[in-house]
Amino acid sequence: MFNLSAVRRAFGLALLLAAGDALAAPCLIFVHGKQTDTNTYTSYTAARNYWVNGSNDFVRTATKNYQASYYVVGYNGTRPYWESQSAGEVANEIVNATNGGADAGGNRCAQSYAQGGSFWIIAHSMGGVISDYILGNNDSSDPNYNYNGPYDTVASRVSLAITTGGAHRGSEGADAVCGQSSGGCNWFAGWIQDCDDATYWLRSSSDVQVRTYASAPAKNIYLTGGYEAIFGASACLSGEDDGVVQYASIFACDGSAGASYNNSNACNNSYKQEASGFFNLDAAHENHGDERDDSDSDTRRQIPDGIWNCSGSSCSPNTVVQSSMTTAEFISILY
Amino acid sequence: MTTAMKGALLSGAILAAVAGGTQAQTLANLAEQAAQSYREQARYPAWSQPLARDAVNPIVSEREPAVISIGGRDGGSKLSFWSDASRYEPGDVVQISAKIDPGSALDNDGGGDWRVQAELMAGADAVLSSLSLKDDGKGADRQAGDGVYSGELLLQEAWQPALGQAKNMGLRVSADNGRDSHRSMGGFLYSRPAAELMGHYRDVVKDGNLLIQAKVEVAQAGRFHLSGVLATLDAAPLAFAQQSFELEPGQHWIDLGFYGLILRELGAATPLQLQSVTLSTVGSMPNALGRVESNVLVTAPRLPSQFTAQPYGRADLLEAAARLQGDGEG
Numbered sequence: 001m002f003n004l005s006a007v008r009r010a011f012g013l014a015l016l017l018a019a020g021d022a023l024a025a026p027c028l029i030f031v032h033g034k035q036t037d038t039n040t041y042t043s044y045t046a047a048r049n050y051w052v053n054g055s056n057d058f059v060r061t062a063t064k065n066y067q068a069s070y071y072v073v074g075y076n077g078t079r080p081y082w083e084s085q086s087a088g089e090v091a092n093e094i095v096n097a098t099n100g101g102a103d104a105g106g107n108r109c110a111q112s113y114a115q116g117g118s119f120w121i122i123a124h125s126m127g128g129v130i131s132d133y134i135l136g137n138n139d140s141s142d143p144n145y146n147y148n149g150p151y152d153t154v155a156s157r158v159s160l161a162i163t164t165g166g167a168h169r170g171s172e173g174a175d176a177v178c179g180q181s182s183g184g185c186n187w188f189a190g191w192i193q194d195c196d197d198a199t200y201w202l203r204s205s206s207d208v209q210v211r212t213y214a215s216a217p218a219k220n221i222y223l224t225g226g227y228e229a230i231f232g233a234s235a236c237l238s239g240e241d242d243g244v245v246q247y248a249s250i251f252a253c254d255g256s257a258g259a260s261y262n263n264s265n266a267c268n269n270s271y272k273q274e275a276s277g278f279f280n281l282d283a284a285h286e287n288h289g290d291e292r293d294d295s296d297s298d299t300r301r302q303i304p305d306g307i308w309n310c311s312g313s314s315c316s317p318n319t320v321v322q323s324s325m326t327t328a329e330f331i332s333i334l335y
Numbered sequence: 336m337t338t339a340m341k342g343a344l345l346s347g348a349i350l351a352a353v354a355g356g357t358q359a360q361t362l363a364n365l366a367e368q369a370a371q372s373y374r375e376q377a378r379y380p381a382w383s384q385p386l387a388r389d390a391v392n393p394i395v396s397e398r399e400p401a402v403i404s405i406g407g408r409d410g411g412s413k414l415s416f417w418s419d420a421s422r423y424e425p426g427d428v429v430q431i432s433a434k435i436d437p438g439s440a441l442d443n444d445g446g447g448d449w450r451v452q453a454e455l456m457a458g459a460d461a462v463l464s465s466l467s468l469k470d471d472g473k474g475a476d477r478q479a480g481d482g483v484y485s486g487e488l489l490l491q492e493a494w495q496p497a498l499g500q501a502k503n504m505g506l507r508v509s510a511d512n513g514r515d516s517h518r519s520m521g522g523f524l525y526s527r528p529a530a531e532l533m534g535h536y537r538d539v540v541k542d543g544n545l546l547i548q549a550k551v552e553v554a555q556a557g558r559f560h561l562s563g564v565l566a567t568l569d570a571a572p573l574a575f576a577q578q579s580f581e582l583e584p585g586q587h588w589i590d591l592g593f594y595g596l597i598l599r600e601l602g603a604a605t606p607l608q609l610q611s612v613t614l615s616t617v618g619s620m621p622n623a624l625g626r627v628e629s630n631v632l633v634t635a636p637r638l639p640s641q642f643t644a645q646p647y648g649r650a651d652l653l654e655a656a657a658r659l660q661g662d663g664e665g
Contacts, residue, residue, distance in 0.1 A: 024661065082620050118658040141382035141577050143560040143617045156651045159659050160369050172519075175403050178459055179507050179520035195459040195520075200503075206401045206421035207503050207524035213622055215577060216384065219655065220369050235408040254396055258404050275386050275393050275575055276376065279368075307368075309361045321360045334365045 025068035026120040026159060026335055027109030029097050030059060031090055033125025033165070033292070034198050035077030041085060044104035047074030050124075053293035061294045061328035062122060068335070069110035071097035080201035081129040081210060084148040090130050091149030094121070098157040113157045121161035122331060124292040125245065126202060128166025129210045131221060132252075135161065136214025136274070144213055155218035162281070162334070164327050165225045165242050165291040168273060169211075169249035169257035170204035176236045178203055192244065204249070204257035209273075216274035222307075223278060224327060225250030226286035227263065228298070240266075244288035251303070252278045263318040268304040280305045281334075284327055294328040307334075370656035377653050378646035383544075383576040383594035392564050392572045394611040398422070398627055403508070403521035410439040414517035416453075416508040422524040422624045425495045429488045429523065430475060433468050433508050436482075447513040451484040456505030456520070463494060468508070484510075490525060499529035499557050499616045501623040528616040528623040529555040530582065536609065536632040543595040543643025547609055547632065551589055553582045558618035563591050566610035568633070573601065579617065595642030607634045 032040055032050040039046035051058040051072070063070050073093045076085035097103070098119055100112035111117030123131045137144040138155030146152055167174075171192065178195035192199050201208045230243025237246040239260035248259045252274075253267035261267060263283050272278035283301050290296035300322040302308045302315035315321055322330075379385060386393070400421045407413030416433035423429055431453050451468040468486040472479030475487040496502045502525045509518040535550035547563060562577040574597045580589055591612070598607075609632040616623035 080620075116658070116661075118661060139381035141579055143577075143579065143615065143622055144620065145579060147620070156654075159655050160365075172403075172405070175519045175521065176405055178505065179405070179509075179518045181405060181518045182516050197459075200459050200505075203520060203522065204401055204403065205503075205506075205520070205522040206397070206399065207522050207621065209397075212397055212421075212624070213620065215381075218381065218651070220372055222365065236405055238404065254391060256399075256402055258402060270387055270390070275390060276384060279372075307363050307365065309363055311359060315360060333362060 025064075026118045027097065027111070028059075028063055028068055028070045028331075029073060029094055029119055029121050029158075030070065031073045031075075031121060031123040031127035031130060032077065033127050033167075034192070034202065036193055036196070038076050038078055040074040041076040041089070044072070044074060048072050048105055051292055051294075053289070053295040056294040058292055058294040058328040061326065062331040064332050069108065071103045071107055071109055072105060074104065075130070077126060078196050078198050080197050081126060082133050082144070082147065082201070082213065086198075087130050087133050088148035090127075091134050091151050091154050094119070094154045094158065095150050098153075118159045119157060120335070121158055123161060123163045123166065125165050125167050125288065126198065128163030128168055128221070129202065131161045131163060131166075132168055132210045132217060133214050135217035135219055135221065135277075136210070138218045139215070142215045158219050160219050161217070161221045162331060163221060163223055165245055165250055165288050166223060166252065167202050167245045167249050168252035170202050170209060171245045171249060172204055172237050172258055173233060173244050174199045174202045175204055181236070209257070211273040217277040219277070221252070221278050222281050223251050224281040224283065224330065226284050226288065226291050227301075228285045228287040228290065228296070230287050240283075242286065242288040242291060251280060263301045263303050265317070266303045280307070282306045282308060282321060282330070284325070284330070286327060291327050294326045297324045297326045297329070299323055300325050300330065366659040370659040373652040373656040373659070377649040377656070379594050379597060380647045380649065382578055383574060383592055383597065385574050385597045385600075386564070386572045390572050392566070392611055393575055394562060394564050394613060394627055400523065401521055403519050405519040406515070406517045407436060407438065412436060412438040412515045412517070414508065414510045414519065416506075416519075416521060418506060418521070418523050420523065422501075422526045423490055424526055424528075424626075425490060425492060427490050429490060431468060431486050431488060431506065431508070433484045433510065434482055435484070435510055449484070449510050449512045451508065451510045453486060453488075454507040455488060456507055456522075457494070457502070458505065464488060494525065496525060496527045496623070498527055499555050499623055500619055501526040501621045503621055524621060524624055526623045526625070528614070528625045529553065529557050530559050530614055530616060531625060532612065532614050532628055533586070534628075534631070536612075538632065538634040540595075540637060540641050543641075543645070545593040545595065545598055545634065545637075545642070547576075547591040547593070547612075548588050549591060549612065549614070550586060551582070551614060552586050553584050556583050557581075557616055560615045560617045560622070561589055561591050561612070563612040564610045565593055565607050568606060568608055570610065572610060573597070573607065594647060596644065596646060598637075599639045599642040599644055602639050604636050604638050606636045608632065609634075
């Protein structure tokens with residue numbers, strides 16, 4: 001027979017533990033990637049669903065079934081990464097989150113910055129480029145200091161950023177789409193169906209690269225991404241890729257944005273697009289969509305300077321470090 | 336139960352599940368790693384950072400023109416193209432080059448001669464000018480038959496941005512031999528800075544820091560960004576510095592400060608060189624990037640003791656490190 005009072009006590013303890021977790025864990029702030037319409041900017045449901053695929057939910061998994069608090073940002077993903085409705089909107093929303101304000105779905109961080117809270121940005125694809133721009137223009141010495149939002153406040157309050165499939169150096173897919181490529185390179189999934197203004201600014205040409213217009217990030221940016229090809233599209237990308245973004249970009253490498261990298265030779269932490277602030281985590285057998293929707297629990301591999309240790313020391317690059325783990329699960333064990 | 340303990344249990348459960356096929360893995364503590372990194376970075380200001388040993392010069396690296404490539408998978412043909420710089424100013428001539436790699440696939444035979452075209456674009460759709468790239472050893476093409484097709488384009492005044500601004504120019508290149516066809520887009524910045532470096536520099540030590548003073552001529556009031564890289568005389572980059580200024584028209588001396596602790600820690604009394612310096616007009620996107628000037632100043636030799644021994648102590652990074660310790664410990 002159940003002892004009801006014992007059950008109540010246990011339930012109460014569980015609630016207390018959950019509340020304690022939310023207070024101790026960082027608040028995760030989710031920044032989505034490029035869009036082909038303005039839905040994520042005008043609709044919370046669209047912004048939230050960016051992270052969902054059927055019953056799979058990146059936010060739920062990354063927050064350990066909501067034990068950690070979270071905030072979902074929605075911005076205009078059709079605009080260039082540096083504009084007011086993209087970087088400006090993201091910066092304002094992050095400050096709102098750190099002030100204890102709610103996102104458009106009513107979710108708020110367990111503690112505000114003033115209450116001692118800490119905040120991690122979780123960004124996918126173009127969200128990574130926006131993070132670079134904001135965190136690299138937070139100081140009055142930076143070229144585009146507080147360009148269209150409170151970048152300085154964001155940088156002072158955020159503890160770190162994790163990008164998954166970040167288009168830090170642009171995408172060769174965007175080059176192909178804007179070049180009106182033909183043959184095997186004319187098909188790209190999702191966000192680069194056409195050469196809109198956001199896509200134009202996500203090419204791999206130096207004159208549109210975020211590193212040209214930002215300094216080293218004020219807070220560290222940690223890098224993970226996928227190496228599962230997408231048929232057709234991957235044929236247009238150099239080295240390993242997630243079907244939309246090539247490794248040189250996912251891992252924010254210095255040198256050519258079209259350099260050919262794989263899990264064994266991806267650029268290490270000493271060869272990044274800025275002199276400091278970018279660090280490798282690992283790579284997953286996920287494509288660009290899988291990286292943000294928790295749908296593909298698959299192999300994860302170490303990359304140079306990656307975060308996984310094998311028997312007490314850093315695993316060799318390309319070592320299989322997990323046989324079945326989504327990026328959302330991976331993030332959930334980082335805090 | 337602390338968050339860290341629960342995280343360890345969760346990690347352990349996941350790791351145990353895969354123990355059969357892989358080595359025993361653990362995750363380094365991200366929060367602790369970040370906190371340690373911030374304590375190190377906090378020793379220097381945001382406006383002046385040391386460069387890692389064997390680092391590349393970040394200013395030069397950022398200005399490298401991109402090589403855009405398409406094709407080449409499964410032994411197929413491949414098109415690569417580039418311009419000779421990543422930024423130009425009014426009156427400059429843009430050298431455009433494209434290389435065709437025929438690939439190694441057996442079925443690559445059968446195509447005719449390659450026809451290579453370049454189009455200058457004002458955006459995604461607006462073609463300003465087009466030209467054929469040739470591999471004939473004439474004009475802009477250095478050597479006939481080497482597989483590199485070349486052409487040049489004079490940037491017309493009609494296309495130029497307003498003073499103090501810049502435009503992103505798309506460069507769409509296509510290659511077709513009747514059997515294979517490739518096309519992609521690169522580009523460059525058409526820049527019209529509102530100020531320029533005048534070629535006069537001097538160095539002083541002030542408050543324990545090395546100040547490089549640069550003379551600039553401002554044509555139009557605005558916001559300007561000065562950045563530079565200090566290197567050894569044998570060209571090893573040592574430190575990066577940047578500063579932004581609001582300036583009125585006229586001539587000014589402006590300061591680029593290298594934090595003294597960086598130089599003190601080097602421990603050498605030898606002169607250093609300002610390996611790269613550039614002045615850009617900022618305040619609107621895209622920024623009007625200025626030219627990169629190279630090796631413009633050799634500093635006076637100074638004793639390490641002339642530079643500050645004090646860590647800068649960036650409060651924001653130290654605060655972040657403290658909060659991250661909380662994340663790591665629960």
